[in-house]
Amino acid sequence: MYRHTRELQFTARPEKPDALFAAKFQEILGGQFGEMTVMMQYLFQGWNCRVPGKYKDMIMDIGTEEISHVEMLTVMLARLLEGAPGEATDKAAAANPALAAVLGGQNVQHAIVSGGGARPTDSLGNPWNAGYIAASGNLLTDFRSNVAAEAQSRLMTSRIANMTDDRGVKEMLAFNLARDTYHQQQWLLGIQMLIADGYVETEIEQSNGDWEDKDAAHVFYTSTNGSAAGEGLWVTGNSLVDGEPFRAEELRPLTDDDGTLPAPDPLQFVTYD
Amino acid sequence: MYRHTRELQFTARPEKPDALFAAKFQEILGGQFGEMTVMMQYLFQGWNCRVPGKYKDMIMDIGTEEISHVEMLTVMLARLLEGAPGEATDKAAAANPALAAVLGGQNVQHAIVSGGGARPTDSLGNPWNAGYIAASGNLLTDFRSNVAAEAQSRLMTSRIANMTDDRGVKEMLAFNLARDTYHQQQWLLGIQMLIADGYVETEIEQSNGDWEDKDAAHVFYTSTNGSAAGEGLWVTGNSLVDGEPFRAEELRPLTDDDGTLPAPDPLQFVTYD
Amino acid sequence: MYRHTRELQFTARPEKPDALFAAKFQEILGGQFGEMTVMMQYLFQGWNCRVPGKYKDMIMDIGTEEISHVEMLTVMLARLLEGAPGEATDKAAAANPALAAVLGGQNVQHAIVSGGGARPTDSLGNPWNAGYIAASGNLLTDFRSNVAAEAQSRLMTSRIANMTDDRGVKEMLAFNLARDTYHQQQWLLGIQMLIADGYVETEIEQSNGDWEDKDAAHVFYTSTNGSAAGEGLWVTGNSLVDGEPFRAEELRPLTDDDGTLPAPDPLQFVTYD
Amino acid sequence: MYRHTRELQFTARPEKPDALFAAKFQEILGGQFGEMTVMMQYLFQGWNCRVPGKYKDMIMDIGTEEISHVEMLTVMLARLLEGAPGEATDKAAAANPALAAVLGGQNVQHAIVSGGGARPTDSLGNPWNAGYIAASGNLLTDFRSNVAAEAQSRLMTSRIANMTDDRGVKEMLAFNLARDTYHQQQWLLGIQMLIADGYVETEIEQSNGDWEDKDAAHVFYTSTNGSAAGEGLWVTGNSLVDGEPFRAEELRPLTDDDGTLPAPDPLQFVTYD
Amino acid sequence: MYRHTRELQFTARPEKPDALFAAKFQEILGGQFGEMTVMMQYLFQGWNCRVPGKYKDMIMDIGTEEISHVEMLTVMLARLLEGAPGEATDKAAAANPALAAVLGGQNVQHAIVSGGGARPTDSLGNPWNAGYIAASGNLLTDFRSNVAAEAQSRLMTSRIANMTDDRGVKEMLAFNLARDTYHQQQWLLGIQMLIADGYVETEIEQSNGDWEDKDAAHVFYTSTNGSAAGEGLWVTGNSLVDGEPFRAEELRPLTDDDGTLPAPDPLQFVTYD
Amino acid sequence: MYRHTRELQFTARPEKPDALFAAKFQEILGGQFGEMTVMMQYLFQGWNCRVPGKYKDMIMDIGTEEISHVEMLTVMLARLLEGAPGEATDKAAAANPALAAVLGGQNVQHAIVSGGGARPTDSLGNPWNAGYIAASGNLLTDFRSNVAAEAQSRLMTSRIANMTDDRGVKEMLAFNLARDTYHQQQWLLGIQMLIADGYVETEIEQSNGDWEDKDAAHVFYTSTNGSAAGEGLWVTGNSLVDGEPFRAEELRPLTDDDGTLPAPDPLQFVTYD
Ligand SMILES: [Ca+2]
Ligand SMILES: [Ca+2]
Numbered sequence A, B, C, D, E, F: 001m002y003r004h005t006r007e008l009q010f011t012a013r014p015e016k017p018d019a020l021f022a023a024k025f026q027e028i029l030g031g032q033f034g035e036m037t038v039m040m041q042y043l044f045q046g047w048n049c050r051v052p053g054k055y056k057d058m059i060m061d062i063g064t065e066e067i068s069h070v071e072m073l074t075v076m077l078a079r080l081l082e083g084a085p086g087e088a089t090d091k092a093a094a095a096n097p098a099l100a101a102v103l104g105g106q107n108v109q110h111a112i113v114s115g116g117g118a119r120p121t122d123s124l125g126n127p128w129n130a131g132y133i134a135a136s137g138n139l140l141t142d143f144r145s146n147v148a149a150e151a152q153s154r155l156m157t158s159r160i161a162n163m164t165d166d167r168g169v170k171e172m173l174a175f176n177l178a179r180d181t182y183h184q185q186q187w188l189l190g191i192q193m194l195i196a197d198g199y200v201e202t203e204i205e206q207s208n209g210d211w212e213d214k215d216a217a218h219v220f221y222t223s224t225n226g227s228a229a230g231e232g233l234w235v236t237g238n239s240l241v242d243g244e245p246f247r248a249e250e251l252r253p254l255t256d257d258d259g260t261l262p263a264p265d266p267l268q269f270v271t272y273d
């Protein structure tokens, strides 16, 4: 069950409104790698988690913190939108180039749909959707998704931070960047613990590994003319699973199956020979 | 530029058709973590890559291999759908429970839309979409997404492999599982090389790290009653960035900002006090 | 069956073209609460309606009127787009700030995709989709959705009306605003009639009300520190269903069930303890 | 800021697993009118609310309760999925009609994607998306959406409750039904208070009402042959805004504008005369 | 403007209900190539059409007919769903294999969401969306899309017709098939008229044809080993534009540009060399 | 199986960067009728094709060429984005109207998400999705879709070509326009061959044509007042299937079925009489 506290986790107050920046800011709220994504990803992983104790509690704790991150960002957005030019016309723009830029670049749904409030969308207006999140019940693969989500999310936050000089915005983003730095490590260390606790044998997902095609697990296939890909550790190194050496091979068919398909049911009216 | 060879990379021939299994099989073709996702993810990362040499070539090579994986799966699907009961009625089902199960569980778009061919969708018919892929230009974060994608993809493949006894299907999946095992390592070793080659300092995304909130990068916040999360390495260990120790704290507001918003533009007809 | 008359329901002629305003105008055509939404919502409700006579006829009549509203808006849009700067370049923009604003803020799909015609999308280009509409077969709940749809639609129309001084646009919007005013009442009075005609007992959806948890139907749960929510009629008033008083309570678990999940099927490779 | 308590708001324990019912149950979790929708709708309305005091606190309180509802449903789903036939084949189905039904009707992503956990989707696998929610900043229109959302949500919950005899499921749904009964009233009484507190004049959204087309706000247009729609209160009654009588009229063009469009820019290659 | 007539265009009465068939039937109502698609495609093309007279009138007429087709299909669907087993349980299925098939294969949203009415979705529950339609303002390209839409739509209708023996359903589908036969020809003859009337020179879209790469307009590129593609008219025939012969060539780069990208803005944190 | 060659099919080098044009350029990469669409459409058609020899090989060859087209466009996009103003602020815009236009009109995800690389989206940021493609197994209907796709794609390419003076861009587009000219003919000639080879009887899809409603296959229905549609070949000409003359008729119900629906299952809580 959840409870709410009126105070935000961190101050979310820009020095001054900036509708153009607000349009960009939506990306880290409702984008593919925004805070809504990690919030819903961790909540679903936590609710579905079947390992009581430190793992389930940790996921529940971070899921709850992320709701608070989403809250902070919505408040920041509403304050950035204060006084946005809802009614401005192109005549006004003609007299004022800065206004012209705002008119062009602002998110018009901020004016029309949310009335100066945050939108549950990315920076181009795509509604957030659950096709962004991963929750498989397998903690190794989910933690891999979580490291990736925090890394991508942090990168977007960094890029957006470089698009403003507003000290209020930057102060909050300094907090968010730090949390993403911490959270990347949290998930990587979580993988270390899964191994230490015996839930998995290596950091590689290898279910049904007993009958996979062992040889194909050690080859890099190359098909680009003049490829230099063979110089990487993925060819010159050894397997993280069994220590055997990797090798590179030219990509070629391992079969003479040319994919010819049989005649279909005539009632399907599929063209066939 | 791309070229095509008539032979498949690996044989894609089931022992016998199975429309019910084909419906499930769609998940690893056109699902969130299916082969279409890694194919498009690596192609876009490769085309956008700004590091000529082993990195760009490696991404291009694997992107090209993944087109071949998608091809193999579509052929397998069409062969699994051979003789699927496109025209069967509920009268037939009444006399045949196994047929009844197929009638219920088959993907009806296999019969109606593709005429016994593969569909560019997941196992429940959601069309594949580009909101599944990541290509940021930053190789560290993209490689993180790639490890995660291969791990999740391998897990789904494993689960589906356990849902059939068909030796032809399993033989091909043994190859696919092995490739996913290899590819997870390829991306992890890619991150090691990025560090070795000096493109990044640590395996943690830390752009703008010079001005992030250092303290907040070392704290685990907990707010669940009786949480055991403090027992994990993410609290008892040290930072992978600067070696300083982590700590746990009770989640609490770091501000007295309660998110109060200013009065809006009256022409927006937003309710305010 | 439907028939078409060449004349529009109302004049749709702007004083002059305005591509920037046209981009915003798309919201009330193809947005979540635009005319396409009420058109499709009422058509599906009418076709599925199982109460012949005044209810079905009324829904059919308004559904038909809404097709005409969509038509009016598409004509207005095409006229607003007349002469839009399809081929203008950034050089032209440098010399003309007003043009710069248009170039930035125009909907580029108006130039590229529809060739100066209306698009079946919202103001940010999201294609209209049927996930916006409600048609449940239950007239009480559908009429509730209809009041809401007309209210939100009218608000967006009002906001957009304040973004232009064009008298031709405003004259048509004065008609649309009035229809939304009327239609809100139509659905509210429809709910009154459903009660008067004995289809429902109260204005509250209460199917299976005989076995719902009566106590939980009278409580407001609060969990925000210092919440003033208890001052509202939803706590100080009485139930619209049975006249019993409401009360406020602190949100707390009504169970000691902590959501612990059982061990899963090992073949799923879900992590468990 | 948010906090988490380990105990659920209400017990979520079915008498026994039922994978077929679990597939249906997804509708009230991640469907258009499921708990994820009201959770995100109230959270965004609360964060964007500009009326401090009882209104903002009330919205925040209910938003927080809804997170707990989503949590309860995910736990119920995971327990309904216990022992679901992840690996069953059509041979098994042939010998067991009940299993055949489950094989056909189960949500295969429960087996393949979430490993026996809840999915953030509706009953047919459509991922939840933010195009379902409304948060306009205008409390009258938002409360209208909220009444509608609770009414539709309650109806779906009622329908699903009638599809099971499981006492554990029904006990939890008796609680959910009651909350939906209460919440419908909460929003209706909220509208009464908005009038009492002077935020709006009537229960009808009428911004810019001073210049709307007054006559068109009092007419019901009919165009269906033999329509009985004129018998309703929406024709025989009086306006809820100004008390003037309504009337019915045959739908006819109020203009001779036939929507003729001007010649376009030749560089668009639009066909014109 | 539009008007409504109570009678359907054609009888829509099945001999008996069939919930399993109803699930499939949704594809030709709300699928990618269903009646909703052609209805919205022709309405938008008609409203945006800039050639008054026979072209605009023809598109308006067929658009209006398609609204009536959608209406017929929704009525058929509701009648097919009569008595669908909304409350049946797996116990009932165990005793009745035919019911088991229905339980597995029915569209559960018919029971939960629409209460036995048509849904605005395809056969797997994907909501209809406007990304299915084309309306470019260029009549040649739009008529090409229209031929394709009618052909695909007719094929799906044919496939579905073969999945039932119900004479009522087949009688209506015989009408629909015939309309699709007629409509394909209508659009092909429309293209002939565009040429006869001088709106285009050939049946090939060739805007800006004066400066396109003439040679590349006459070559078939082949890259598959052993390709027999050179035997087709597309190689052995002559251009439909200028009468010059086609030829086949091996696909090869026409440039030494290897796609190397320049160094990016360092503030983007893109990895580069 | 597929192979990669480092060189592009055609040079993709703009004279100079242009972020505003890059935003528009996305439409022909990831839009509904962009190169990603034809690439995936032809690949799926080829993989599912059941006519070995010239048809399957031809589809495979063009599918492979289209991967190369997508590659060319992504390279062009990344080069157009060189030096895009990722960090520019509204202060800068105030001093520079051309920059203001760029700031307003650029695709902000180019700066935030892809770091100056191509995005798998259209010009307004909608992610590409598989609901755009057709692959039915029936070559006649698929070739119809292919002609339409090439025609629409060519039109969009033409419109975009007119929005730039950059000679590098125009040179590549001259190649693309030519390929679309050729490909339209390839599919039309493919239809001619299907007839010549006896796979279909006419160029009209007419499966189950033996029992369709013959009369309804020869009528144009008109319902618009004063419609001139009867002047077209679709009324004055003869059937392309059987040579019989067409005729026009006033649209009218062919039945007295008014769509009245029966009473539903009471447990669905659908309102009925
Ligand atoms: Ca966060
Ligand atoms: Ca793969």
Ligand SMILES: [Ca+2]
Residues within 6 Å of the ligand: C035, C038, C066, C069, C179, C180
């Ligand atoms: Ca309206």
Ligand SMILES: [Ca+2]
Residues within 6 Å of the ligand: D035, D038, D066, D069, D179, D180
């Ligand atoms: Ca609830």
Ligand SMILES: [Ca+2]
Residues within 6 Å of the ligand: E035, E038, E066, E069, E179, E180
């Ligand atoms: Ca039709």
Ligand SMILES: [Ca+2]
Residues within 6 Å of the ligand: F035, F038, F066, F069, F179
């Ligand atoms: Ca192409």
